[in-house]
Amino acid sequence: VRTYGHWVDELGHAEADRVSARPGYSEHQTGLAWDVGDAATPACDLEACFGDTAAGRWVAAHAAEYGFVIRYPAGAEDVTGFAHEPWHLRYVGSAEAARVEAAGGVLETARGLPPAPDYAD
Ligand SMILES: [Zn+2]
Structure with a gap:
């Protein structure tokens, strides 16, 4: 949530989606x-x-x-x-x-x- 929120604040939603997964969709959460x-x-x-x-x-x-x-x-x-x-x-x-x-x-x-x-x- 924090990472994606950071990019939304920096870039807006459309650009944030190019560089960061939305909360719950990141491969990092799979381990x-x-x-x-x-x-x-x-x-x-x-x-x-x-x-x-x-x-x-x-x-x-x-x-x-x-x-x-x-x-x-x-x-x-x-x-x-x-x-x-x-x-x-x-x-x-x-x-x-x-x-x-x-x-x-x-x-x-x-x-x-x-x-x-x-x-x-
Ligand atoms: Zn990564």
Whole structure:
């Protein structure tokens, strides 16, 4: 509630929905999602520039080996419903992560799911 409310205050509802899940809809609430950062580049924590850091590049190259996918990859906002978040990892298991990666890196596409729907108000 606090995180989403912060973004609504900063950006308004429409933009907040691009960068933050509404309360009750966040993958973080499943226990399967993590936001990662790097103490060497704190200015890029939770920012798109994390993907350009050494840590971000390592995550992109190796997440699947450990069973994770970058849940909101670049260029997939129309499918995932969220802007690119190179720091947001979702655990799906090693076999599934490899399958998602081989299918282009978008979980919905790999699973044959439709694009993320708008929230029902
Ligand atoms: Zn996250």
